[in-house]
Amino acid sequence: MQDDILKLAYEVSQMTREKIHLIASVMNEAKFLAINTRIEAARVGQAGAAFGLLADEMGRIASRIVGIAAELRSATDSSTDRLLKAGNDLLLRGRGERLTDLALNVVDLIDRNLYERSCDVRWWATDSAMVQALESRTPQAYQHAAKRLATILQSYTVYLDLFVVDPNGKVVACGRPETHRSLLGYDMSGEAWFARAMRTQSGEDYAVADVDRVPALNNEQAAIYSTAIRAGGEARGQVLGVLGIAFDWAPQAEAIVQGVRLSDAERDQTRVMLVDAHKRIIASSNGSGVSGEYCKFTPQEERGYYVSGDKLIAYAHTPGYETYKGLGWYGVLESTL
Structure with missing residues (x-):
């Protein structure tokens, strides 16, 4: 119009x-x-x-x-x-406001998705198979936990793997040992998400790591969510170890940045990105620069747009969703004028 x-x-x-x-x-x-x-x-x-x-x-x-x-x-x-x-x-103004709304939609969709991941890890950490594995610490208990994790993975296709980590940081069970051959026995004690999960105060708490490539998962991109496995599966029970769940980042993020509702003309001249709190590009509609490139944009407010050279830059900061506060990410759209 x-x-x-x-x-x-x-x-x-x-x-x-x-x-x-x-x-x-x-x-x-x-x-x-x-x-x-x-x-x-x-x-x-x-x-x-x-x-x-x-x-x-x-x-x-x-x-x-x-x-x-x-x-x-x-x-x-x-x-x-x-x-x-x-x-x-x-x-x-009309175009800038529309692209800003789309940027908000992008980061809101991923926040809603990751909110569910934070719920999953807290729920599965109370599973009796996970609790028994770390209470008894026997090969049979580890094997039973692994079977349970494999069963969960059959229904939840958004995960690369799920794994149980003992209090020393050693992975003792996982759902896909044939796929991730180096995961069993891997030392996770130096990972920030493990340390934070071990320090959680109750079963309502969880930890999360920013998207990165994980050597033990065949160097795939993953966002790892974790929480403590507690004695008896009780919310305030003694910490026995950690449950880690590896969100399969690449295909899920690609579906979001590729699925933005742009016209054919807009799609040809617009790059849709998810950017972490350090402005590192973690998803891009053209597939370039992921995890290696930093987005050069200068947000002035929680959301907005501005012109830089021949580009219109629209952005929106994560609003979080429900109990998930987000990780400081942005949705960013860069469009040629």
Whole structure:
């Protein structure tokens, strides 16, 4: 609609200029006609005196109309320029606000998704198989926990793997040992998510690590959520170890950034990104720069847009969802003007 308004304003401007030019052209012809009439009137002497007066009046009127046309052209050009500028500003504002809404939608979708992951880890940590594995610490208990994790993975396809970690940081059971051959026995004691999970105060708490590649998971990108496994599965029970769940980041994030509702024309000139709190690109609709490139944008508020060179940059900071506060991420859309 805004494009149509600007197009109409331009067409009206062009039509007005053309008609004013036509008026000026006709009046110039009338002036030349008046001059020729005066010459002829002078040539025939007294008999042409009346025609001479008429020619003078025609010339005066023609000059006045030419002057009015020039004034009209100047006024029209000025008004049209202001109209086009206002229209362009309106178009930019409308586009910027729309892309900002889409940026918010992008980060909101991932927050809602990750909120469910925080619920999953807290729920599964109370599973009797996980609790018994760390209470008895026998090969049979570890195997039973592994079977339980494998069963969960059959229904929850958004995970790379689920794994139980003893209090020393050693992975003692996982759901896909054939796929992740180095995961069993892997030392997770140096991971921040493990340390934070061991320090949680109750079963309501959890820890999360930013998206990164995990060597023990075949170097795949994952967001690991964790919480303590507690004695008896009780919310305030003694900490026995940790349950870690590895969210399969790449396909889930790609589905979100690729699924933004853009027109075909917008899609060709717009890059949709998820950016972490350090402005590191963790998902991109064109697939480039993920985890290695930093997004050069300068947010001034929680959400908004601005023009940088030939780019319109729209962004929105994570609002969190329910009990999930988010990790300080942004949804960012970068579009060519």
